[in-house]
Amino acid sequence: xxxxKPKAKMFAAQSTVSTxxxxxxxxxxxxxxxxxEADGVNILDPECFMIMEEAATEGSEDLAAFxxxxxxxxxxPGFKFGTVLVxxxxxxxxxxxxxxxxxxxxxxxxAADAAKAPGxxxxxxxGTLVLTTQKGA
Numbered sequence: 001x002x003x004x005k006p007k008a009k010m011f012a013a014q015s016t017v018s019t020x021x022x023x024x025x026x027x028x029x030x031x032x033x034x035x036x037e038a039d040g041v042n043i044l045d046p047e048c049f050m051i052m053e054e055a056a057t058e059g060s061e062d063l064a065a066f067x068x069x070x071x072x073x074x075x076x077p078g079f080k081f082g083t084v085l086v087x088x089x090x091x092x093x094x095x096x097x098x099x100x101x102x103x104x105x106x107x108x109x110x111a112a113d114a115a116k117a118p119g120x121x122x123x124x125x126x127g128t129l130v131l132t133t134q135k136g137a
Contacts, residue, residue: 011085011098015067017074018081046126048080049109053099053122066099073101078108102127 028035038044055062063084070082081102087095103109113122 010088012088014063014084014086014097015070016081016083017070019074019079044128046106046128048127049103049106050125050127051099051101051103051109051113051122052125054096055121056096063097066097069099070101073112076108076112078104078111080104 036044053066055066063086066084070084073079073082079101083100085098085100101112103112113124
């Protein structure tokens, strides 16, 4: 709601899939810091694209369906990382399960978006300054 302080929503990851990253694709980070060309005026180009789908759970079958969708997405070109999340707290009747998928390009992101179930609730994000290692996100 718009009343009161913002409320943090915490999640527990149920399943996680990450693709390995080729060392040549890792950004330069001398001394542990990324080198970024930024001038304080122009917006940085996005480095990843994310879809977060939510569904109210009626039981373990919805969670299993999202886990299966994550495994299927992991095989698609451009997939970087994905996880199935459930809220830490079940108060206020919050029993939604979320599927988060991160893609390396806008075209891979759009292909994944076209493949999702019609009518499913989704939020879309562009990410800047991705943190990753050779093992993945």
